[in-house]
Amino acid sequence: MExxxxxxxxxxxxxxxxxxIVLLTLKxxxxxxxxxxxxxxxxxxxxxxxxxxGKRLVMRILNTLMGxxxxxxxxxxxxxxxxxxxxxxxxxxxxxxxxxTAQVVLITPIVCGLSATAISGVAPLxxxxxxxxxxxxxxxxxCLLYECRSQLLSIMFVAFGRSxxxxxxxMLVGGNVxxxxxxxxxxxxxxxxxxxxxxxxxxxxVLLVISFIINSIALSLQERTSAPEAQGAWSxxxxxxxxxxx
Amino acid sequence: MRKTPVKILLVTVLAxxxxxxLVACSSGSGSSAASSEAASSEAASSEAASSEAASSEAASSEAASSEAASSEAAAPQNAVLRxxxxxxxxxxxxxxxxxxxxxxxxGYQMEVTSAGTGAAIEKGRTGDADALLVHAKASxxxxxxxxxxxxxxxxxxxxxxxxGPEGDPAGVANCATAADxxxxxxxxxxxxxxxxDDSGTNKKELQIWEAAGIDPNGQEWYVNAGQxxxxxxxxxxxxxxxxxxxxxxxxxxxxxxxLKILLGESDDMKNTYTMIAISPDKWPDxxxxxxxxxxxxxxxDKASELIAKYGEEEYGEPLFYxxxx
Numbered sequence: 001m002e003x004x005x006x007x008x009x010x011x012x013x014x015x016x017x018x019x020x021i022v023l024l025t026l027k028x029x030x031x032x033x034x035x036x037x038x039x040x041x042x043x044x045x046x047x048x049x050x051x052x053x054g055k056r057l058v059m060r061i062l063n064t065l066m067g068x069x070x071x072x073x074x075x076x077x078x079x080x081x082x083x084x085x086x087x088x089x090x091x092x093x094x095x096x097x098x099x100x101t102a103q104v105v106l107i108t109p110i111v112c113g114l115s116a117t118a119i120s121g122v123a124p125l126x127x128x129x130x131x132x133x134x135x136x137x138x139x140x141x142x143c144l145l146y147e148c149r150s151q152l153l154s155i156m157f158v159a160f161g162r163s164x165x166x167x168x169x170x171m172l173v174g175g176n177v178x179x180x181x182x183x184x185x186x187x188x189x190x191x192x193x194x195x196x197x198x199x200x201x202x203x204x205x206v207l208l209v210i211s212f213i214i215n216s217i218a219l220s221l222q223e224r225t226s227a228p229e230a231q232g233a234w235s236x237x238x239x240x241x242x243x244x245x246x
Numbered sequence: 247m248r249k250t251p252v253k254i255l256l257v258t259v260l261a262x263x264x265x266x267x268l269v270a271c272s273s274g275s276g277s278s279a280a281s282s283e284a285a286s287s288e289a290a291s292s293e294a295a296s297s298e299a300a301s302s303e304a305a306s307s308e309a310a311s312s313e314a315a316s317s318e319a320a321a322p323q324n325a326v327l328r329x330x331x332x333x334x335x336x337x338x339x340x341x342x343x344x345x346x347x348x349x350x351x352x353g354y355q356m357e358v359t360s361a362g363t364g365a366a367i368e369k370g371r372t373g374d375a376d377a378l379l380v381h382a383k384a385s386x387x388x389x390x391x392x393x394x395x396x397x398x399x400x401x402x403x404x405x406x407x408x409x410g411p412e413g414d415p416a417g418v419a420n421c422a423t424a425a426d427x428x429x430x431x432x433x434x435x436x437x438x439x440x441x442x443d444d445s446g447t448n449k450k451e452l453q454i455w456e457a458a459g460i461d462p463n464g465q466e467w468y469v470n471a472g473q474x475x476x477x478x479x480x481x482x483x484x485x486x487x488x489x490x491x492x493x494x495x496x497x498x499x500x501x502x503x504x505l506k507i508l509l510g511e512s513d514d515m516k517n518t519y520t521m522i523a524i525s526p527d528k529w530p531d532x533x534x535x536x537x538x539x540x541x542x543x544x545x546x547d548k549a550s551e552l553i554a555k556y557g558e559e560e561y562g563e564p565l566f567y568x569x570x571x
Contacts, residue, residue, distance in 0.1 A: 083484050083504075093484055171473070175481050178442060178470035190472040193361055194444040195368025 007202040017179070018187075018203075022210065025164060025183040028096060032103035032163040037156055039104070040111025045145070047112065048119030062116065065109035073106040074169030081173065094175040099183070102169040107159045114158065118151035119144065153222055157215060164211055184210075327354045327536035330367075330375035332446055333474050335519065336360035338494025338565055340556055341379075344544075347552060352539050362445030362474060370394055370522065373529035377537035378522040382446040386520055395522035396534075401545050402553060402566045403518045406450055407510040409479070409496055410436075410488040418488065418508040424515045425458040427508070432460050435467050437487030441478050442470035446517070451490045454514065479505070492517060494557070494565040519566070 010018040047058055079085050081093040081101075092098045126147055130140035145152070167185035174181035176190060184207045191200035335341055336358055345356050359369065363382040367389050369375045378395070380386060389395050408418055408427050416434040421427040431438050440462070441448040455462055462468040467487075471478045475491055479501035482489040486504070493510065496502060509515075521544060523537035543549055550568050557565035 083486070094481065171477075175477070176472040178472060180469075182472060186472070190443060193365050193474070195361075195365040195371075197368065197372070 003198040003202040004205060007199065007206050011206055018206075020179065021182055021184060021187050022206070024096070024181075025185075025207075026210070026214075028099055028103070028170070028183055029160055029163040031096075031100045032107060033156060033160045035100065036104045036107040036111050036159055036163075040108040040159075041115050041152060041155075043108075044112040044115030045119050045141075048116035049123055049141075049144070059113070059116065062109055062113040066113045068106055068109060070102075070106055070166050070168035071172065074102045074172035077102040077105060077169070077173050093173060094177055094181055096174075096181060099170045099174040099181060102173045103163050103166060106166065106169055107162050110162060111155055111159050114155045115148075115152060118148050118155070122147050150222065153218070157218065160214070161211065164207070324533045324536065325353065325355050326357055327533055327540060328357045328359070328374065328376045329379060329540065330369040330377075331358060331360050331379040332363045332366050332381060333360045333476070334381070334447070334492040334495050335379055337476060338492070338498055338557075340494070340553070340566065343556055344549060344552060347548065348540070348543055351548070352543055354536050354539060356540075362441070362443045363447075363449070364444035370524050373524070373532060376524055376533040377540050378524070379519060380446060380522070381517055381519045382449050383518065383520075384449070386522060390522065394525055394528050396525050396537075397522070399521045399541055399545065400518050400569055401521060402568050403516055404493055404566050405511045406447065406490050406515040406517050407493050407496060407507045408488060408515075409482065409491055409501075409505045410508045411486040411504070412506055414508055416488065421509060423512045424454045424490075424509065428454050428458040428460065431488050432458070432462065432465070432467075437467050437469060437482075437485050438462065439469045439471050439478055439482040439485060439487050439489045441475065441489075442472040443474070445475075447475060447490060447492060450515070450517065454490070457514065475499075490515075497557075497561045497565070518569070 007018065010016045011022060013019060047055065047062070077098065078093070080087050081090070081098055082088055083093070092101075123144060126140065126144045130143055135143065165185060167189055170181070170183055171186050171189065174183070174186065176182050176186040182190070184203060188200045188203045188207070191197075191203060329341070331341060337360065341356075341358050345358070348354070349356060359375070360366070361369070363380045363385065366375075366380050367378060367382070367385055370378050370389065371392075371394055378386075378389075386395070386398050390398055406424070408424060410416070410418055410431075416427075416431045416436045418427040418430055421430055428438075440451060463470075469481070469485065469487065471481050473481070475495040476499055478489055479491060479496060479499045483501040483504045488508075493507070496505075496507065521541050523534060523541060524532045526532060526534045553566050554564055554568060557563060
């Protein structure tokens with residue numbers, strides 16, 4: 001309890017190491033989420049929407065990569081950015097961009113796989129409707145994305161959660177360097193290795209509280225945008241039923 | 247409708263057979279529930295398993311006592327010995343090398359967890375170890391004074407080494423002592439990677455900085471890695487900087503391909519290893535008999551001979567030296 005109070009008071013002390021760590025963590029997670037969503041969602045839409053040869057294989061590979069061990073993702077990026085690796089001259093190892101890269105490698109397949117599943121569930125229904133209304137392909141796609149917006153948002157939450165709570169990859173390519181690449185999870189790891197178990201738990205609680213606040217803000221924003229029209233909820237539930245029946 | 251009860255019955259029968267099979271397996275390898283507990287916790291040699299060992303041991307002793315009425319008690323009571331040690335002892339391969347000899351001679355089963363010295367000692371404090379094998383004098387004395395440890399038994403030593411890039415831009419190789427070498431690194435503004443994890447090696451490093459009269463914190467060239475020795479060496483190699491390491495970990499790490507030992511065996515880099523049995527006054531359910539057996543065996547003739555030999559074959563020199571008695 002003492003440690004928890006200590007941790008929270010440190011959190012709100014401007015210029016303290018903990019507040020710097022929290023800011024860095026948020027920065028890293030924001031970048032990771034944004035980039036992996038920017039890559040993963042369009043890919044996932046393509047995979048979910050179009051029929052092509054080897055689609056089943058692609059889905060299987062995606063599902064496998066969704067379980068990619070963070071340490072492995074970290075190792076791959078480590079080898080690429082290492083002094084002896086192909087991009088060694090960039091000197092990116094043990095920096096924030098390196099951590100974001102490793103996380104993008106880790107999270108993009110998750111975003112891609114989940115959005116492909118979400119899209120393919122609703123796509124046939126939207127296609128039928130759009131066809132009946134005589135909409136263009138572009139408008140049909142916009143309609144589809146609009147129908148899936150709540151799923152896509154929760155996929156972003158998954159990505160963010162994965163990013164903020166991930167330790168293996170960022171430890172490896174970030175190196176847990178004080179003031180430079182030390183984030184919440186690696187700080188917890190360090191406190192554990194130093195034998196400060198209570199303080200490590202306190203840091204973990206701080207991390208959870210921050211996640212909770214961010215999720216709450218994002219969710220309330222979403223509720224506000226979708227509240228005026230109940231139609232969205234109606235068609236989503238209908239889409240789910242019909243999509244599942246096929 | 248008819249089929250459902252049949253299925254349930256089938257599943258139940260299968261589950262029962264599986265349970266019987268498990269019981270048969272465990273009673274085949276040992277004599278009581280205690281041994282099956284021991285075997286299962288031995289199989290999972292991870293850190294988590296050993297931190298749970300306290301509770302599983304408690305459970306197993308309960309099971310043993312309840313069974314004592316019907317059958318004989320388990321052969322060696324509390325055969326599992328939990329050793330909490332530092333990465334330098336475990337990762338250099340010394341304990342895995344001694345383990346089979348120790349187990350054969352004493353009948354105890356060793357469960358080793360390794361962490362930085364800070365965490366290794368903390369596991370003694372939380373009652374999750376029976377004996378410690380660590381190297382940080384001040385923390386050890388504090389630990390014993392608080393009543394958690396019986397006494398410090400120093401028994402072997404080696405030297406820390408300063409490793410750095412082949413070119414040695416700071417000229418560490420020409421220095422006489424570690425303090426001089428640190429001064430040279432600071433003057434040249436060369437990258438120095440610190441463990442920064444409150445480990446024995448980290449504490450030694452901070453002592454040397456103090457002796458050199460330099461406060462490295464916040465300096466641009468001072469990298470606080472906050473990781474174990476292996477990861478710190480990797481980072482040092484990547485950055486082509488300097489660091490303080492124990493010799494064993496360095497020699498067994500791939501970093502030795504792009505770094506080399508620039509200074510070793512100076513008097514201010516001596517590194518003494520100590521064993522401490524956890525006091526049964528603080529944690530009555532720790533395995534004090536096992537801890538005493540471990541300390542007695544490690545300081546005995548056979549272990550001394552094995553330790554003195556260790557590393558000669560692989561690295562051409564011993565990694566640890568025994569303290570003359």
